[in-house]
Amino acid sequence: MPLERVKSFLKSFPDLKIILFDQSTHTSELAAEALGVKPAQIAKTLVFLADGQPLLVVTCGDKKINTKKLTKLLGVKKVRFADGETVAESTGFPPGGVSPIGLLKEIPLYLDQSLWDFEIVYAAAGTANSALPVSPDRLCEITKAKVIDVCC
Template identity: 45%
Template sequence: MSFQKVSEFLKQLDSSLEPIHFEEDTNTVDEAAKVLGVEGAQIAKSILFKSGASYGLFVTAGDMRINQKVVKSLLGAGKPKLAAPEEVYEITGYKVGGVCPFALNHEVPIFLDESMRRFDIVYTAAGTPHSALPISFEKLQEITKGIVINTQTVELVR
């Protein structure tokens, strides 16, 4: 159902973007990279954080870690933590391992790490732990209306 949701969203927005469905699991960076035949850094991780009552979806290259100070500075009050799997599903409409960074159930700020710019194409999940969407950073930013950040430092990138 979630893969179909992403496919239909993309058909209406940009028919040149086509998600790929796999028989194999692609819910971790390593699994997705192996199935796609690319390096892990090209896999775009979508991670939902919660700070107080605020949520934010952070999308970063597969080889990057997100600095908690960055999350706190962007989401505000409270100690930031990973959203629970139930919260991820409620907010995004996708289960952990298949979180697509658009066509979400609820509007939340989306933060795109500039580390993905080093690739012509990155691969986001497409709604299931058996899917991927090849997409350029520029197109990802356009679709998500994401705010470009550096997840290592507390600064926005223009």
């Protein structure tokens, strides 16, 4: 179960707690409404294929990824969004609930610098009705992600 994987990962980090909602939070707007914050404060986790290999980029909920910038930064020929089936296969999470932690397998993870506009951001915790409040520094620390600048 996706939520259980996230909870299991968080056992090593007792300072971090998941919030569960009665309603869906599968978009940045819905999550922001449920939490009473701006959509920008939602840390959306997007799955891309870079030359066919999956990777994750976490950015603010109101930002768009500049795929040309991402392609250049990664030094690959082509970057595109992954389809729903690839998202689930690569991460073990459904689209709309992809968490940057508790992944099924290790895949490259990048945090966009826009996350540091906030003290706390809210990442999905494996379901379309969960959130993990976390500082960008802490998220970077626990995921061992690389910080990049790829938003337009």
